[in-house]
Amino acid sequence: MTSSQARSAAEETLSPNGSSPEVIKAVKLRHPWRNIFAALVILIAVLFIIDAAGRPAYDWASVGKYVFDPRVIGAAFNTLQLTIYSMVIAVILGIILAVMRLSPNPVLKSVSWVYLWIFRGTPVYVQLVFWGLIAVIYQNISIGIPFLQPWFTIQTTVALNAFTLAIIGLALNEAAYMAEIVRAGILSVDKGQIEASTALGMSWSQSMSRVIIPQSMRIIIPPTGNEVISMLKTTSLVTAVPYTFDLYTRTRDIAVETFNPIPLLIVASIWYLAFTSIMMIGQFYLERRFARGTGFEQVRKTKRRIADKVNNHG
Secondary structure (H helix, E strand, O other): OOHHHHHHHHHHHHOOOOOOOOOOOOOOOOOHHHHHHHHHHHHHHHHHHHHHHHOHHHOHHHHHHHOOOHHHHHHHHHHHHHHHHHHHHHHHHHHHHHHHHOOOOHHHHHHHHHHHHHHHHOOHHHHHHHHHOHHHHOOEEEEOOOOOOOOEEEEHHHHOOHHHHHHHHHHHHHHHHHHHHHHHHHHOOOHHHHHHHHHOOOOHHHHHHHHHHHHHHHHHHHHHHHHHHHHHHHHHHHHHOOOOOOHHHHHHHHHHHHOOHHHHHHHHHHHHHHHHHHHHHHHHHHHHHHOOOOHHHHHHHHHHHHHHHHHHHO
16 A cells, blocks of 8 residues: 555544545643742742852952953863873874774773773872873883883983873873773664675674764764863863863962962863853754754754744744
């Protein structure tokens, strides 16, 4: 039976006299308790804002003074750099580790597992302290053939500054979590895709890079966006390296000078919230782009079309 025949049968069933069926009048459900709860939340929020506006401890004049201070702006830019560089390295290394973990090679699988075990099992603050002491453990970095005269040697303190060590420490820790996110995304792809790519003559690495990983991006993107936001806040721990030009540490140093920590904490929070808001917007559009053609996206579009028709006829 074709779709037109099914539609005609449904119309005959609904209206045996041949007349057009009556228009269904939908009555919207009432939720009085929801409205009361919303009003209560708004009232509490308004009372909090009024109280905060007049509370001397917040010192809003100092907040306005330091929120665009050149030292704070420079520190915010440094924090953004730490986040971007660390996440780029972490994503690349995470993909490599995830592929190694799923590899049929037992050596690669074991190396990946040990890496995840170490970096997921130790606190990031402890790892950053170790990276800060790397010059104590390894005074020189030598490159050459083992057990022979090195080609050249450079002091660790010269090759690795605090900014670089902070990026390395954050990236290596985050790579362990990104590896599990990528592995979950790869496992979400139907096994038939691997069989189809193998039937086409692709190798295992070609199947991963050209078929499996692109399809798994829909699953990988949401938790990766959360990890980027988490990384932005984790940069406040780089003082353990020690790197002292990130947003939190810089505002803390200014607070020590002014003996007024609360306004500077608010300043740091404003910048963190601004960066986080931008990242959340970018994550939303990125998720929607990779969700094209999926069932969830089709349902969303269908609901939007139905809502538009109801509004036009209403």
